[in-house]
Amino acid sequence: MHRECLRQLDDILSRHDKNRSALIPVIQEAQELFGYLPREALLKVAAHLGVPASAVYGVATFYAQFYLTPRGRHRVKVCQGTACHVRGGRSVLEAVKKQLGVGPGETTPDQKFTLERVACVGSCSLAPVVLVDEKILGGMTPDKVSRLTKASTVKERMRGRAFKIKMVFKIPAAHTALFKETPAHAGKPMPQPAFYSAIGQKQL
Amino acid sequence: MGKLTSVEELASLRAKIQSSQDSNRMRITVCGDTGCRANGSIEVARELARELAKCRPQTAVELKISGCPGFCQKGPVVLVHPPGIFYREVGRENRRRDAYDIIDKTVIGGGVVERLLYTDPHTKKTIANYDDVPFRARQMRIALQNNGRVNPDSIEDYIAVGGYAALARVLTMDPEEVIDQVKRSGLRGRGGAGFPTGVKWALCRKAEDRSMRYVICNGDEGDPGAFMDRSLMEGDPHSLVEGLTIGAYAIARGICPAEGHFYIRAEYPFAVQTIRCALKQAENMGLLGDNIIGTDFSFHVRVKEGAGAFVCGEETALIASIEGRRGMPRTRPPFPAQSGLWGKPTNINNVETWANIPRIINNGPEWYAGIGTEKSKGTKVFSLAGKVRNCGLIEVPMGTTLREIVFDIGGGIPDGKEVKAVQTGGPSGGCIPAELLDLPVDYEKLAEAGSIMGSGGLVVLDEETCMVDIARYFLEFTRSESCGKCNPCRLGIRQMHRIVEDICAGKGRPGDIELLEELAVAVKKGSLCGLGQTAPNPVLTTIKYFRDEYEEHVLRRRCPAKKCPGLFGYEINEETCKGCGLCLKHCPAGAVTGELKQPHVIDTEKCTGCGACFEKCAFKAIRKV
Numbered sequence: 001m002h003r004e005c006l007r008q009l010d011d012i013l014s015r016h017d018k019n020r021s022a023l024i025p026v027i028q029e030a031q032e033l034f035g036y037l038p039r040e041a042l043l044k045v046a047a048h049l050g051v052p053a054s055a056v057y058g059v060a061t062f063y064a065q066f067y068l069t070p071r072g073r074h075r076v077k078v079c080q081g082t083a084c085h086v087r088g089g090r091s092v093l094e095a096v097k098k099q100l101g102v103g104p105g106e107t108t109p110d111q112k113f114t115l116e117r118v119a120c121v122g123s124c125s126l127a128p129v130v131l132v133d134e135k136i137l138g139g140m141t142p143d144k145v146s147r148l149t150k151a152s153t154v155k156e157r158m159r160g161r162a163f164k165i166k167m168v169f170k171i172p173a174a175h176t177a178l179f180k181e182t183p184a185h186a187g188k189p190m191p192q193p194a195f196y197s198a199i200g201q202k203q204l
Numbered sequence: 205m206g207k208l209t210s211v212e213e214l215a216s217l218r219a220k221i222q223s224s225q226d227s228n229r230m231r232i233t234v235c236g237d238t239g240c241r242a243n244g245s246i247e248v249a250r251e252l253a254r255e256l257a258k259c260r261p262q263t264a265v266e267l268k269i270s271g272c273p274g275f276c277q278k279g280p281v282v283l284v285h286p287p288g289i290f291y292r293e294v295g296r297e298n299r300r301r302d303a304y305d306i307i308d309k310t311v312i313g314g315g316v317v318e319r320l321l322y323t324d325p326h327t328k329k330t331i332a333n334y335d336d337v338p339f340r341a342r343q344m345r346i347a348l349q350n351n352g353r354v355n356p357d358s359i360e361d362y363i364a365v366g367g368y369a370a371l372a373r374v375l376t377m378d379p380e381e382v383i384d385q386v387k388r389s390g391l392r393g394r395g396g397a398g399f400p401t402g403v404k405w406a407l408c409r410k411a412e413d414r415s416m417r418y419v420i421c422n423g424d425e426g427d428p429g430a431f432m433d434r435s436l437m438e439g440d441p442h443s444l445v446e447g448l449t450i451g452a453y454a455i456a457r458g459i460c461p462a463e464g465h466f467y468i469r470a471e472y473p474f475a476v477q478t479i480r481c482a483l484k485q486a487e488n489m490g491l492l493g494d495n496i497i498g499t500d501f502s503f504h505v506r507v508k509e510g511a512g513a514f515v516c517g518e519e520t521a522l523i524a525s526i527e528g529r530r531g532m533p534r535t536r537p538p539f540p541a542q543s544g545l546w547g548k549p550t551n552i553n554n555v556e557t558w559a560n561i562p563r564i565i566n567n568g569p570e571w572y573a574g575i576g577t578e579k580s581k582g583t584k585v586f587s588l589a590g591k592v593r594n595c596g597l598i599e600v601p602m603g604t605t606l607r608e609i610v611f612d613i614g615g616g617i618p619d620g621k622e623v624k625a626v627q628t629g630g631p632s633g634g635c636i637p638a639e640l641l642d643l644p645v646d647y648e649k650l651a652e653a654g655s656i657m658g659s660g661g662l663v664v665l666d667e668e669t670c671m672v673d674i675a676r677y678f679l680e681f682t683r684s685e686s687c688g689k690c691n692p693c694r695l696g697i698r699q700m701h702r703i704v705e706d707i708c709a710g711k712g713r714p715g716d717i718e719l720l721e722e723l724a725v726a727v728k729k730g731s732l733c734g735l736g737q738t739a740p741n742p743v744l745t746t747i748k749y750f751r752d753e754y755e756e757h758v759l760r761r762r763c764p765a766k767k768c769p770g771l772f773g774y775e776i777n778e779e780t781c782k783g784c785g786l787c788l789k790h791c792p793a794g795a796v797t798g799e800l801k802q803p804h805v806i807d808t809e810k811c812t813g814c815g816a817c818f819e820k821c822a823f824k825a826i827r828k829v
Contacts, residue, residue, distance in 0.1 A: 023528035024511055051528075062530040062687075064512030065470050081428035082627060082663045083589035085677050119514065119681060121471055122431035124589035124663075125239050125276030125596055134473065136242035142819065 005034050009041055013048045020051055023059055027066065036067040072107045072114040076100065077131040081120030088141070089128040093117060095142035096130065207490030209498035211372045214363070214491075221364040228286070230265045230311060234294075235281040235352065237272035237435060238474065239596075245269075245280035248295040251303035252282075256311070265311055268361075271439015273352030275339055276596040278322065283334055283352065284310050290334035291320040325593065325615060342612050344575070345599045346583045347394075347559040348432075351439040356478050359485040362442040368491050370565035374450045375499050382454040383409065386561065389569035390581030395422060395517070395554030396632065396658045397734070398580070398647040404551060407541040409455045411549035416463070417456035418550040421448050421558050423468040423475065424522060426514035427630030428681065430661030432585040433555040435597050437468065437475035440559065441482035445505070447558035449492060450565060452503045455551055464505035465545075467522055470512045480507055514631075514685035518733045519544075519552045521687065532687045533733035554659065556585055576602030580646035590627070590663035593618050600645075607641040610664055621666040624765075625749070629658025631678045631685075632738030634745030635671060654745040656738065670767035671750040672757055676704040678742040682735065692730030696723050697739050704743065708768045712758035717747060766828040770813045773829050778803040780825035787817035787826065 012029045016022035026049070030041050037060055046053040060066045078093045093104070096115060102108055104117040123129050126138025130145070208214050234240075234249040249269055256265055273281055278292035289310060295302045305317045321330040322337050331337050345351075354361040362368070374382050387402025408417065421444055425433035437444065448464050456462035466483075468476050483505055486492035494502045508526050515521045516531040523545050525531040544550025560582060564572045573581050580602040586609065589595045593615030600609060606626050610616070617623050625635040628645075634655035636643060643649055647657050665674065679701040688694045700723050703716050724740030731737050747754060756762050763771035776787070776796075781803040788796040788804060795811040798804030806817070806826075818826045 020528040021526065024525065025509070028509060028511065055529075058530050059528065062513065062532075063470075063510075066511065080681075082630065082661065082677070083429050083595075085428075086590050086663060086665055086669050086674075118471060119426065119685075120428035120430070121238075122425065122434040123238050123242060123276075124429055124431055124587060124661075125279070126242055127589065127595075136238060138239075138242050 002034075002038070002040075006040060006044065008033055009044060013045070018049060020049060023049055023051060023056065024063075027056070027060060031066060036070050039068075070107065070111070072112050074112060074133055075114050075116060075131075077116045077118045077121070078104075079119075079121050079123075079127070079129040079131070080117050081124060081127070081129075083124035084120075084128040087127040091142050092128045092130065092140045092145060095145040099146055207488070209490065211376075211497060214368060214372055214497060218363050218366075218369075221360050225266070225364060231285045232265060232267045232306075232311070233270045233273075233283045233285070233352065234268070235271070235273055235279060236269035236356075237276070237279075237438060239272070239276035240279035240281055243279045243293075244295055244299065248280050248282065248299055248303060251295065251299050252306065255303045255307040259307065259312065268355045268358075270354060271351040271356050272435040272597055273334070273340075274343070274348065274597040274599075275337070275594065277594050281352075282306065282320075288333050288335060289316055290322055290332070290337055290340075291317065292322050294320055339594045339596070339598075339613055339615065342608065343599050344583050344601050346563050346572075346575075347436065347556050347585050348440075348597065348599045349563065350443060351435060351597070354440065354442075356439050356441055357481055359442060359482070359489060359491075362440075366566065367442055367562075368446055370562035371446050371449055371491065372497060374453055374565055375497060375501060379409070379454045379457040382450065382565070385569045386454070386564060387569075389564045389572040390576070391557065391560055391564060391572065392580065392647065393554060394556035394560070394584065394659070396629065396656060398657060401553060401557055404541065404553070405451065405455055407539070408549050408551040409459070411542050413543070413547075413549055414460050416460055416546075416548040417452070418463055418465065418545040418548055419448055419452045419455060420465045420467060420522070420526075420545070420550060420552040422517065422519075422522060422552050422554050423466055423472070423479075424510050424517045425469055425472075425555070425659060426517045426685075427632070427659050427661045429587065429589055429627070429630055429663045430659045431587045432597055432660050434469075434472050434475055435587075436555050436559050436585075437472065438478050441478045442486065443559045443562055444479070444555060445482050445486050445492060447561035448505065449496065449503055450561050451551065451553065451558065453501060455549075457501060462503055464503060465526060466505065466507045467510060467516070467526060468507065469510045476507060476509055483507070513687070514681075515687045515733070515735050518735060521733065522552065523550065530687070532689050533735075535732060556660070577644065577646045579648055584645065584657070584660060586660045586662040588614050588662050588664070591617055591621065591623075591666035591669070592664040602646045603644040605642050605644050606636065609645070609662065610641065614664065617664065617666050621668065623664060624667050624669055625665045625671065627663040627665060627674065627742075628661065629656040629738075629741070630661045631681050632656055632734060632741055633658045633661075634741045635665065635674060635749065636745070637749040639749075654748055655741065668765055668767065670708075670763055670765035671746040671753050672704060672707055672763075673765075673767050675743045675746045676701065676708050679704055679739070682739040686735060686739075690731045690733075690736055692727045693732075693736030693739065696727035696730070697736070699723060700727070700740065700743060707754065707757045708763075708771075710757070710761045710768070710771050712754075714758060716758055717751070717754050721747060769815065773808050773811060773813060774806050774815070774818055774826050775829045776804050776806055777825045777827060780823050782823055782825070784822070786820045786822065790816045790820045792816060 016026050042056050046056040078096050080089050100113050102115050104115050107114045123136050128140045130137045130140050234245050280294050282291040282294045309315045309317050316332050323330050334340050383405045391401045392398040452462040466479050513531045516525045518533045519540050521531040521533045540550040576582050583599050583601050585599045588598050598613050623638050625637050627635050636653050650657050683697045683701045686693045724744050727740050756764050766772040783801040793810050793812045795807045796804050
């Protein structure tokens with residue numbers, strides 16, 4: 001797996017210019033590939049771009065986005081922006097911490113969740129906000145947090161697979177996304193309804 | 205469609221698109237912005253499409269997903285044009301029924317769905333037309349004019365509403381004349397500092413180095429509590445592309461080639477996607493790239509994703525980040541206008557600034573200068589959030605008072621609470637107390653009050669908010685975001701944070717407040733960039749306007765807002781307590797005593813103030829004292 005990823009890193013490197021400005025985009029893509037930034041990958045990037053390894057390490061540790069240790073399969077980000085803060089974001093973070101049993105920046109021992117605290121995700125009208133992978137869950141309370149993660153682990157044990165289940169607990173519709181394997185619209189352009197062209201152009 | 209080779213072709217394309225869009229045909233727009241999407245607006249759109257497909261007799265209706273119309277609090281938002289009916293919270297309870305009703309009653313029946321209309325909280329009357337909703341009626345939308353009107357993924361939509369007409373006009377103008385128009389409009393940088401945009405452009409144009417010019421759109425919206433740049437990038441990307449191209453023409457035309465960059469925050473993956481898509485569409489149409497609209501002016505734009513550093517919103521740090529280095533600011537001069545990206549003259553403007561450029565060219569600088577106050581022209585977009593009824597994206601003329609924003613547009617404070625302060629400018633700004641609510645919002649007035657305009661985050665704080673806690677919150681943020689280059693910022697903020705943390709924990713000592721003030725001055729004076737120079741603002745303004753609250757914490761070990769754990773106690777109301785025993789069960793300190801079905805009592809000696817009982821009580825019988 002790791003070796004395969006290192007091979008794919010060559011593809012990434014070949015797609016970018018061979019100079020320093022490519023450093024951040026390259027390690028962003030590398031992180032997407034590995035899930036984090038392993039030492040070998042950073043050394044390889046440094047050698048390829050002709051940038052000292054120390055400088056690559058410097059960049060990788062400066063920006064909050066980069067991780068030097070493996071992360072969980074799902075990232076739970078708890079927003080700590082101003083609007084979330086005044087609406088109780090702190091207690092939501094405490095509840096998530098308690099639920100997952102890890103602190104911000106840490107990963108659960110089963111490699112399932114990494115907890116992150118983020119400054120603001122720009123969805124202040126939904127405060128307090130928690131992101132599971134790319135999906136935004138608004139209007140969180142400590143109570144909702146415990147119910148959500150509990151529901152997912154119970155079902156996971158039953159089916160042996162995470163996040164591929166329909167919801168059984170009565171929770172607001174917006175939160176059901178937590179149970180999907182991948183976020184519905186992550187990284188894709190804004191989806192138009194399949195019928196859009198038919199309706200927009202053809203006189204129905 | 206091939207590339208456009210002349211202005212006439214653009215005009216005829218516009219006419220063609222407009223004629224195909226029958227203005228009488230009903231249009232249903234569903235907000236596809238992050239806020240509404242989190243509430244399921246995409247599913248609502250699918251459901252509407254499904255219902256439309258079932259329609260008999262068949263009706264000609266256009267359904268589209270648009271950018272943010274602003275009223276995020278009431279999402280998912282659906283607008284039906286004409287006549288402009290505003291449906292709020294569509295599909296929150298029952299998606300299928302709501303979609304069915306909208307199609308059945310509005311599209312076919314020509315009426316309204318009463319239960320989905322907005323109800324005025326004061327008059328209790330329903331309002332059908334979006335333009336009559338107080339939230340919308342008191343705004344003036346210039347930068348946001350296309351948000352909620354056009355489909356961000358469709359360049360045709362943008363062209364139909366007059367898009368790229370400003371660019372077409374600029375391409376026939378003298379670059380100096382373009383800069384002069386921007387100067388005369390009085391537009392100032394919307395990123396926070398408020399430097400006149402036209403002057404900035406002129407400086408960059410005049411720079412000695414004549415080999416290359418870079419223009420950058422700063423989309424690194426790091427201020428917690430601000431989301432207008434995200435909404436603009438996601439809702440109206442083509443305005444930004446057009447603005448940036450106009451800027452490049454004004455700055456580089458006749459001197460040297462120009463290259464553009466969108467620097468977008470890592471936390472906004474969707475904005476990155478939308479801008480990339482817009483750039484590609486513009487390039488395919490010949491509105492960007494080589495020989496724009498058949499002229500010999502060429503301009504290429506790249507997208508750079510940030511990697512999560514607040515300080516990269518600062519110009520020189522942003523440049524360092526694009527160059528692949530740690531995002532640390534450097535000394536100025538030389539200013540980026542002389543030596544910026546790769547040592548070449550560089551012009552950086554904020555997203556909102558760029559969005560204003562096409563409007564100014566289209567309507568003329570005098571029109572723009574006629575809006576706003578003497579020194580601050582035009583409008584400003586604010587993201588209204590916090591303890592206010594109507595959260596969302598608003599745009600008002602400069603000089604509008606905070607009271608109008610909070611009460612007339614924001615609808616006041618929920619749950620019958622009182623407004624305590626308004627926080628503007630994020631971690632660089634300050635808290636403006638309720639007494640100053642009649643302050644007209646412009647660059648100078650906010651600075652006089654000790655705050656700044658900032659990028660436009662406006663967080664309303666109510667009586668339950670502890671001002672010391674707010675100061676602590678912002679210090680925590682700036683402490684972790686300081687790049688570490690300047691000692692006063694790196695260490696000073698750390699010390700200030702420690703002191704405020706002590707005060708919040710009830711460990712404050714007399715003299716702490718004075719020490720904070722002293723440190724604040726040192727950090728302000730000794731830091732290189734805006735982050736350090738403004739980081740003490742939240743502390744200074746909260747001390748200035750709420751000194752008594754600090755003193756209460758330090759001298760009496762009390763938190764008047766009952767927010768800081770340990771600085772207030774809990775009490776059980778004998779009358780409402782049912783004696784269920786839930787609090788007794790959950791108290792980790794064993795401070796609750798009482799018989800089943802008898803009112804319980806909290807032992808204040810044993811109580812640690814954790815609040816477990818308060819959260820668990822189903823009868824709201826426990827109150828903070």
